[in-house]
Amino acid sequence: MDTPRLRPALDQVPAYVAGKPPAPREGLTVYKVSSNENPNPPLPSVVKVIEEAATQVNRYPDMGVTALTDALAAHLAVPREQIATGTGSVGVLAQIIQSTCDPADEVVYAWRSFEAYPIVVAIAGATSVQVPLTADHRHDLDAMAAAITDRTRVVLVCTPNNPTGPSVQHAELEAFIAKVPKDVLVVVDEAYLEFVEGEGEVDGLDLRRRHDNVMLLRTFSKAYGLAGLRVGYAVAPEPVAEALRKTATPFGVNLIAQAAAIASLEAQHELDVRVKEIVAERGRVLDALREAGWQMSESQANFVWFPLGARTPDFVAACGEAGLSVRPYGTDGVRVTIGEPEANDRLIEVARAFGPA
Numbered sequence: 001m002d003t004p005r006l007r008p009a010l011d012q013v014p015a016y017v018a019g020k021p022p023a024p025r026e027g028l029t030v031y032k033v034s035s036n037e038n039p040n041p042p043l044p045s046v047v048k049v050i051e052e053a054a055t056q057v058n059r060y061p062d063m064g065v066t067a068l069t070d071a072l073a074a075h076l077a078v079p080r081e082q083i084a085t086g087t088g089s090v091g092v093l094a095q096i097i098q099s100t101c102d103p104a105d106e107v108v109y110a111w112r113s114f115e116a117y118p119i120v121v122a123i124a125g126a127t128s129v130q131v132p133l134t135a136d137h138r139h140d141l142d143a144m145a146a147a148i149t150d151r152t153r154v155v156l157v158c159t160p161n162n163p164t165g166p167s168v169q170h171a172e173l174e175a176f177i178a179k180v181p182k183d184v185l186v187v188v189d190e191a192y193l194e195f196v197e198g199e200g201e202v203d204g205l206d207l208r209r210r211h212d213n214v215m216l217l218r219t220f221s222k223a224y225g226l227a228g229l230r231v232g233y234a235v236a237p238e239p240v241a242e243a244l245r246k247t248a249t250p251f252g253v254n255l256i257a258q259a260a261a262i263a264s265l266e267a268q269h270e271l272d273v274r275v276k277e278i279v280a281e282r283g284r285v286l287d288a289l290r291e292a293g294w295q296m297s298e299s300q301a302n303f304v305w306f307p308l309g310a311r312t313p314d315f316v317a318a319c320g321e322a323g324l325s326v327r328p329y330g331t332d333g334v335r336v337t338i339g340e341p342e343a344n345d346r347l348i349e350v351a352r353a354f355g356p357a
Ligand SMILES: *Cc1c(COP(=O)(O)O)cnc(C)c1O
Pocket: 036, 087, 088, 089, 090, 091, 114, 158, 162, 189, 191, 218, 219, 220, 221, 222, 227, 230, 231, 232
């Protein structure tokens, strides 16, 4: 062989299919509703901080991410030792798998769920154990508990679930955790936490406090609107948080990202208003679609799920015609982000014309 030898584990790594930007359409504003981004530009106060930070990028960022860690600790009222940051919560997730899994160790998670999961697991040489969602697109926590073996190191619980939308309830998660061996880490991926409303929803910080094998994964990419800056964090038991700091890319969270994340925590109230608008739009979209005869499942996130089966490619094409770039998942269905009100109007129109199954 005259080529460099690469790890065979990489042959098992699926490609990440990123949401596509919309194709330009003559005379039509097009919208990217394929990546669950926040449609609002950063707040002016945050942009100002980003501009100031930009003048300092000849320096390395604070490797300890001290100021942001302190700000998060204060914001969440948790000890700073329980916080670890990373290059997006996907970066933190990769550190989790690296910190816990040797080759052939198992990671249990629902499927379909976030498509980064099989990727980070495969890169580590670990084994994915995918547990099908229930017929109503929820986590099947009983089946997930039953899938745990003595090779299981991590269980990922994505709530609300990307791409289908429903959340896990606090009581059912609590009952699930009671069945998980104490040396198996339960990771609650709360990327869409801020969009969740209603009774009985997961109180992650409460579970984190009461269980030494539970950690939370959160991000500035969605509600906070900083997807382009790549910053996420974990709230984890101290030994786990320490392992995450060890496995972090040195200086990975850059200084613009650190500054913008702090400024966003300070602008919490302004951002909350925007989140409420998106949640209201979600309700409006779901109501309109149900009225048009679509059987939409609940969504607690900033997207809605169309379980279209074989009709998936046709729906994607119809959305494309209308200037909407949406996210297909094989022939399972289509996820559409709640975007600008005009984009949401357009989605309702397309779905009405396309017709429910
Ligand atoms: C978007 C998303 C993330 C966040 O990714 P970042 O790396 O923080 O941008 C994490 N988990 C899920 C389920 C997501 O959908």
